[in-house]
Amino acid sequence: MGGLQSEARAGRRRSWILRHSAIVRVTHWINFLCLAVLLMSGLQIFNAHSALYWGQASDFPHPLLAMDARPDQQGALRGVTTVLGHDFDTTGVLGLSYVLGFGERERGFPAWATLPGMQWLAMGRRWHFFFAWIFIINGLVYLTSGLASGHFRRDLLPTGEQLRHIGGAIWDHLRLRFPKGEEARRYNVLQKLAYLAVVFLILPAIALAGMTMSPNLDSIAPQLVILFGGRQSARTIHFLLAAALVTFFLVHVLMVLLSGVWNNMRSMTSGWYRIEHTEDVDDRTA
Numbered sequence: 001m002g003g004l005q006s007e008a009r010a011g012r013r014r015s016w017i018l019r020h021s022a023i024v025r026v027t028h029w030i031n032f033l034c035l036a037v038l039l040m041s042g043l044q045i046f047n048a049h050s051a052l053y054w055g056q057a058s059d060f061p062h063p064l065l066a067m068d069a070r071p072d073q074q075g076a077l078r079g080v081t082t083v084l085g086h087d088f089d090t091t092g093v094l095g096l097s098y099v100l101g102f103g104e105r106e107r108g109f110p111a112w113a114t115l116p117g118m119q120w121l122a123m124g125r126r127w128h129f130f131f132a133w134i135f136i137i138n139g140l141v142y143l144t145s146g147l148a149s150g151h152f153r154r155d156l157l158p159t160g161e162q163l164r165h166i167g168g169a170i171w172d173h174l175r176l177r178f179p180k181g182e183e184a185r186r187y188n189v190l191q192k193l194a195y196l197a198v199v200f201l202i203l204p205a206i207a208l209a210g211m212t213m214s215p216n217l218d219s220i221a222p223q224l225v226i227l228f229g230g231r232q233s234a235r236t237i238h239f240l241l242a243a244a245l246v247t248f249f250l251v252h253v254l255m256v257l258l259s260g261v262w263n264n265m266r267s268m269t270s271g272w273y274r275i276e277h278t279e280d281v282d283d284r285t286a
């Protein structure tokens, strides 16, 4: 990231840098495709038993989270989501929703959020496990190339200077003021910390929790079950990490939209990113 390809042209007050290597760009979009399929097929799998527990075994009367359909006082079915013993009416989205051609159906997540749309556990698992392999291979390519090229140290690790001014960066972010000129050459400190957390914490942890749910892998590495505190805990952690990824995704895409959608999308597809210079930088580079 940040390889300067052309100097600011006098009077134009802008320059172009090659912001992302081809490997980062290709693996980023393959990863996005994998995560979308993994999430939607995962929600299909969740629907087969739409409740989560903690520990080794399912404690049916005490789920941490459950989605089901129950009749109300008039006898009409309502979708109910139970979180830590508290019930919420989520009719139409969670617990009870409309499925094209079938009408109102009792199901955890709605048809539009699952892959495939209809209830079909076996197919959901096929999609999930196939894309889990692509996700792992793609992730290994990204990690190996990032380590070999110094990308993580150079571009994702915050500098001491950035960490010292993190308060200012948060304040700027809240006011939607994004870096310009020289500062825009690199990721800002919040971006770096978010990417580090996703790349080195959330994604490896979700893969490990997924592997913990596989009885075959458990017999090869029983430590996995101990690490996650049981197979039901691993399932709950896997689900919560998926929710954390959705949250990251929403903020990430919002920031991409707010901080210059075309510039960002151009840089993540072709690599080229436009830097708008401030007056004093122009004076130095012109």
Ligand code: HEM
Pocket (backbone or CB within 6 Å): 035, 036, 038, 039, 041, 042, 043, 045, 046, 047, 049, 125, 128, 132, 133, 135, 136, 206, 207, 208, 209, 210, 211, 213, 214, 235, 238, 239, 242, 245
């Ligand atoms: C290497 C990566 C992954 C592996 C090995 C993996 C494995 C698994 C397994 C074994 C299950 C339970 C299957 C079953 O009970 O039949 C599962 C469920 C699920 N996965 Fe993944 N997964 C991976 C990545 C992901 C990612 C990245 C997401 C989200 C973006 C995700 C979301 C889900 C969800 C929401 C469920 C349903 C939870 C449940 O009810 O068990 N998975 N996954």
Ligand code: HEM
Pocket (backbone or CB within 6 Å): 019, 024, 028, 031, 032, 035, 155, 187, 195, 198, 199, 245, 249, 252, 253, 256, 264, 265, 267, 268
């Ligand atoms: C859950 C899905 C996604 C994940 C986990 C993710 C993760 C990441 C990560 C880790 C980086 C830094 C890559 C590096 O330098 O090594 C990044 C950069 C970027 N992502 Fe995503 N991304 C996701 C979806 C998207 C989507 C849907 C868009 C487009 C709307 C997008 C647009 C971008 C852009 C433009 C950058 C470069 C930002 C910059 O140059 O300042 N990402 N993403």
